[in-house]
Structure formats: structure tokens, C-alpha cells
Amino acid sequence: MERVRAFFLRNPPPWPVLRFFACVGVAWALLAVALSPSPAARTVLVAAYIALWACHAARPWRVPPALVPWTVLGVLVLLAAAPSAGDPGGFRPFPFAEGSYADGALAVATAPAWAHVAILARTRDLAWCVPAALAVAPARHLAAGGLPLWPTWLMWGTGFLLLGLAFRLHTALYEARLRLAREAVAEERRKIAREVHDLVGHGLGVVLLNIGAARRAGARGDGPAVIAALEEAERVGRRGVRDVHQGLVLLRDPAPADPPIAPAPPTAGDIGALVGELRAGGLRVDLDTRGDLGSVDPAVGLALYRVVQEALANAARHAPGSPAAVAVSVDGPLALVTVADRGARPGAKRPAGGGLGLVGMRERVTALGGTLHAGPDGTGWRVEAAIPAGGAR
Numbered sequence: 195m196e197r198v199r200a201f202f203l204r205n206p207p208p209w210p211v212l213r214f215f216a217c218v219g220v221a222w223a224l225l226a227v228a229l230s231p232s233p234a235a236r237t238v239l240v241a242a243y244i245a246l247w248a249c250h251a252a253r254p255w256r257v258p259p260a261l262v263p264w265t266v267l268g269v270l271v272l273l274a275a276a277p278s279a280g281d282p283g284g285f286r287p288f289p290f291a292e293g294s295y296a297d298g299a300l301a302v303a304t305a306p307a308w309a310h311v312a313i314l315a316r317t318r319d320l321a322w323c324v325p326a327a328l329a330v331a332p333a334r335h336l337a338a339g340g341l342p343l344w345p346t347w348l349m350w351g352t353g354f355l356l357l358g359l360a361f362r363l364h365t366a367l368y369e370a371r372l373r374l375a376r377e378a379v380a381e382e383r384r385k386i387a388r389e390v391h392d393l394v395g396h397g398l399g400v401v402l403l404n405i406g407a408a409r410r411a412g413a414r415g416d417g418p419a420v421i422a423a424l425e426e427a428e429r430v431g432r433r434g435v436r437d438v439h440q441g442l443v444l445l446r447d448p449a450p451a452d453p454p455i456a457p458a459p460p461t462a463g464d465i466g467a468l469v470g471e472l473r474a475g476g477l478r479v480d481l482d483t484r485g486d487l488g489s490v491d492p493a494v495g496l497a498l499y500r501v502v503q504e505a506l507a508n509a510a511r512h513a514p515g516s517p518a519a520v521a522v523s524v525d526g527p528l529a530l531v532t533v534a535d536r537g538a539r540p541g542a543k544r545p546a547g548g549g550l551g552l553v554g555m556r557e558r559v560t561a562l563g564g565t566l567h568a569g570p571d572g573t574g575w576r577v578e579a580a581i582p583a584g585g586a587r
Contacts, residue, residue, distance in 0.1 A: 211309070211361055212306070212310060212313065212314075213254065215309035215310075215354070216306045217247075218302075218303075219243075219247045219303045219304065219305045219307070220251065222300070222303035223299075223300065226279075226300040227240050229299060230279035232279075235276070235277055236277045239273065239275060239276040240300065242272065243269070243303070246269065257314070259314060259316045262310060262314045262315045262319070266307045266311040267330070270330045273303070274330050276300070278297055278340045278341065279293070279296035279297050297346075298343055301346040301347045301350050302350055304347065305350070307327070309354055309361075310358075311358070312357075312361075324355065327351065328351055328352070331344040384557060388558065391554055394434060395507060395551065397430055397431065399511065400426075400430045400472065404423045404424065404427035404476070405423070406476060407475055407476040408420045408424050408427070410476070423476075426474055426475065430471070459492070461487075461488075461490075461496060461499060462488070462490055462494070462499060462522065462529070463487050463488055465483070465499055465520070468499065468503055469502075469506075469520060472510070477506065477510050478518065479518050481522075482519070482522070483522045483523065484521075484524070485525060487522065489524060490524060490583045490584075491583065493562060494582070494583060497559055497562055497564070498531050498579070498581070500554075500555065501533070501555050501558070502520055502522070504551040504552075504554065505518075506518060506533060507551070508551060509533070509535040512575070513574065516537055517536060518534065527582060527584070528580050528582060529583045530579070530580050531577075531578070532579075533576070534575070534576040534577070536573060537572070537573035552568055555577070564579060564581030564582060565579070565580050
């Protein structure tokens, strides 16, 4: 049993199903020959049909989708050209059609041809090749006679076509479900990457700013300023460790029995505290806010906060010592934010960056139906974002 299973499943879908239909066709064609081995011309044509599908079952050949309808039509014409069985009638599936059991078995043997055209043919080819394939048997009987059971061909052909189309539909739905699952996983990975970048990157940036401030204070002999800067760096570092730990706990167990109380996500109203934290680390920042920042949607407020956070972190990293300006406003239906710096000091090299922060900013903004532009502005750098204040619609 295991060998039979391995035989059918040794190729990826849809080949196991097509191999099964090929075996069905071979079995019924052999039965047709066994029931009536004469006339000889019929036996030769059916034997060629058996050899064709037996080889296909053993080693499937991949016909280009554009050629599948023509290949199937050729196979059906080959089988329909076989003379009627030499034994007398006796099989009457319809009042107006009577033939031999061997001819009836031959109608069932067409299974693999119908399955292949239903599963492998291009969608746009089904409109013409299905009627053409169904017309083979009636046309053969009307043109030359000798195929009294042509209605049986139509009956079995329609049934096998429906089975093949059902498998085709199931495969399409399954692939769509897999694609949606992959997209959901990819989106979750991007979301986690944005959050880790925002939490860890910002925290490390503030720690480095305070360490730099402590170094400069130590150079001028200001002991209290050194202690204050190092204490601020320690506080921010501990907060970053706590935030990362909470994130890892949630990733490991999304629904713990005793979940930790996560802090509320920042909003547009917290931009002032963010700027104050960076100022304490030595970054010169001017903040201008207009309008009611508390009226924007919480998701929009979080996006504004992250844009300012990332833009100021980039200013501190790429243009250390340069003043930066932040403008946040709520203007009617739009929430606007602009962050600009004057560029690095003369002679300072701009460090190479991976650009992940900019990608994360753009993903956040566009997900809410907004736009983001970032690029050089004179000697400095400018980031502008506009987001619908009510969020995505």
C-alpha cells in the first residue's frame, strides 16, 4: 500500500490526480480489449491509447498549456477512430443508443483526456476546446457511423470534466489561501521589524546622545552634567530592555494566562516629551505644533510619533550637532508633520545606513492612506508626511 501511495504522490500536484486518471483510462481500455479483442484495427488503436497513458502514468510529460487542448483533441480523435467492437450489442444505456459493453468501457477510458483538458488547459482555451472535445464522438458517428454509444461518451466526458474543473477550482482556492497566509506572515514580520526598529533603535540613539553629552561634559570638567547624562542614558537603556522583554513575552506566548500590562502606545500628544528627551541628550530641536493633536485617530497619532522619532534619530546619527526643526499640525482633514535638519558639520562624513527606518516610516504612513516624502533639502535632509486625521477609510 505504501508503494502505491508513493507511486501516486512522487510528483507535486496536480500530477497525482492526473496519474490516477491515467491509470483509470488504462484499466478501462484494457477491459475494452479484453471484452472484445476484434477487429484488429480497433485493438491496435486502443493498444496505442493504452501505451500513451501508461507511459504518462509512469513518467508524466509536461505539455505546454497552449498545446494541451490540441493534444487532448488528437487523443480523443485517435480513440474515436477505433471501429466498433465485433461482438453484438446488449448494452443499452439510452433508449436510442445500443452497443457492446466493450464500447461502453471505451467511453469510460476517455477519463484522462477530459481530466487533462479541465485541469491543465488555459482558462481562455476552455471556452472552445471543451465544446470541440464533446463534439468528437457525435461528429464521428454522424460522419462514418460505427459509434452508436456516442451519448455515453458525452455523459462520461461531462462527468470527468466536472471532476477536473472541481479539482482546478479547489487548487485555485488552496493556492489563494496559501498566498494570503504568506502575505499575512510577511506583513506580521514587517510589523515586528518596524516595532523592534522603533523601540530598540530610538532607545539606543538616545543612549548614545547622552553618552556623547557625558563625554563632552567630562571634557570641560562638569561633573554634575556627566552624572545627569549617564543617569538619563541608564534610564532610557533600562526602559528599552523592559520594552524588548515585553515584546518577546508576547511573541513567545500571544495569549499568556497572566499577560503583562503593556504601556499605552504613544500618540501625537507625546511628541513634545519625545523632543524633550532628545534635547536632554544634547540634540538641538525646535518644535512647532498647531491644531488639536489630540483629535487625530490614535493610529494616526502613533504614525506621527514614529515619523518624528525616526527622523530625529536619523538627524542625530547622520548630522550630529546640526539643529533640527519639527513641525506638527492638524489642518482640517489632514495631519501634517515635517522634520528637517541642516546637514552634517563641514568635513563630517554621512554614515551609511540600511534605510530600514525610512521603509518603516513609509509603510506606516501609506497603510493609513497618507503620503511620505524624504530627501535632500539644501545641505540637510527633510521628511514630510501627510496623513488623513481620521485614519484610512
